[in-house]
Amino acid sequence: MKKALFISVIILFAFTGFSQQKYAIVIHGGAGVMSKSRMSEEIRTEYKAKLNEALTVGEKQLKEGANAVDVVVAVINVLENSPLFNAGKGAVFAHNKRNELDASIMEGSSLNAGAVAGVDDIKNPITAAREVMTNSKHVLLSGKGASEFAKKQGLEIVSNEYFYTKSRFESLERLLKKERERTKKDNMGTVGCVVLDSHGNLAAGTSTGGMTNKRYGRIGDTPIIGAGTYANNKTCAVSCTGHGEYYIRLGFARDISAMMEYKNLTVDEACREEIRKLTELKGTGGVIAIDAKGNIAMEFNTSGMFRGYIKSSGEKEIAIFK
Numbered sequence: 326m327k328k329a330l331f332i333s334v335i336i337l338f339a340f341t342g343f344s345q346q347k348y349a350i351v352i353h354g355g356a357g358v359m360s361k362s363r364m365s366e367e368i369r370t371e372y373k374a375k376l377n378e379a380l381t382v383g384e385k386q387l388k389e390g391a392n393a394v395d396v397v398v399a400v401i402n403v404l405e406n407s408p409l410f411n412a413g414k415g416a417v418f419a420h421n422k423r424n425e426l427d428a429s430i431m432e433g434s435s436l437n438a439g440a441v442a443g444v445d446d447i448k449n450p451i452t453a454a455r456e457v458m459t460n461s462k463h464v465l466l467s468g469k470g471a472s473e474f475a476k477k478q479g480l481e482i483v484s485n486e487y488f489y490t491k492s493r494f495e496s497l498e499r500l501l502k503k504e505r506e507r508t509k510k511d512n513m514g515t516v517g518c519v520v521l522d523s524h525g526n527l528a529a530g531t532s533t534g535g536m537t538n539k540r541y542g543r544i545g546d547t548p549i550i551g552a553g554t555y556a557n558n559k560t561c562a563v564s565c566t567g568h569g570e571y572y573i574r575l576g577f578a579r580d581i582s583a584m585m586e587y588k589n590l591t592v593d594e595a596c597r598e599e600i601r602k603l604t605e606l607k608g609t610g611g612v613i614a615i616d617a618k619g620n621i622a623m624e625f626n627t628s629g630m631f632r633g634y635i636k637s638s639g640e641k642e643i644a645i646f647k
């Protein structure tokens with residue numbers, strides 16, 4: 326009798342263990358200088374609702390067994406289609422009053438990756454990055470060549486005016502008046518997503534309009550695999566936001582993976598250490614990461630980062646400030 330009970334408990338455990346495969350999503354919507362007193366309750370609610378919508382879209386897919394790459398694209402598409410974030414629709418303006426967008430994606434199981442840089446007419450750059458990864462021999466396509474490729478893959482092409490938003494244009498004008506390249510709050514809103522799917526695979530993606538008043542042709546960390554985005558099933562998936570030049574110089578995302586691989590740091594320890602290196606160089610920004618067990622990290626050295634996560638255990642958080 327005892328034996329039968331023991332066996333049925335084991336079977337029940339195995340069954341529930343199997344049907345509740347572990348998955349998790351972490352997202353960011355950019356890091357920067359944010360103050361509680363200056364951000365109205367209404368705006369906070371608007372940002373949180375959009376982050377929540379993105380997480381919900383991702384979770385639904387993960388529950389249905391979707392793979393990590395598809396989830397990253399679906400989640401980032403939600404944020405790209407919102408004018409709130411500096412990616413897709415809400416991209417910031419370059420010095421020449423046009424929008425140039427960057428995005429990249431990486432799959433942790435194969436180390437396959439794809440990216441687009443300096444594109445000005447692809448509605449969803451993260452989708453184009455995925456196409457580069459899956460349907461070309463290359464990792465990074467830029468400018469006109471990237472647009473032509475995206476068009477051939479059947480992606481939605483828009484005019485550059487599609488990316489116009491009043492608030493981002495006014496940010497550029499303010500900076501042009503001051504002749505400065507960037508104020509601390511004017512280009513916040515890069516978006517990123519890292520996922521552990523129910524098959525145990527990791528993926529990471531990042532999408533941005535870059536930095537307000539950047540030079541025409543400037544490319545940041547976002548489309549650079551190893552700088553703004555990285556994923557390896559052996560270690561973690563990483564997506565970054567911040568002053569891109571520092572992230573490129575540090576090889577930021579790849580360095581986090583390397584510290585886990587070679588120094589046995591946890592995902593949290595590795596992200597903290599990398600943010601320390603960023604701070605030492607006087608760079609600013611943040612990072613999200615997840616490891617193959619679903620441990621997550623959300624670190625930044627600014628006063629805020631739009632961020633959130635959801636786990637198969639039901640644990641969930643959406644936050645803005647430190």
Ligand code: ASP
Pocket residue numbers: 355356512513514515533534535536544545546547553565566567568569570
């Ligand atoms: N990392 C982006 C870039 O430098 C900007 C950001 O994340 O705020 O293009």
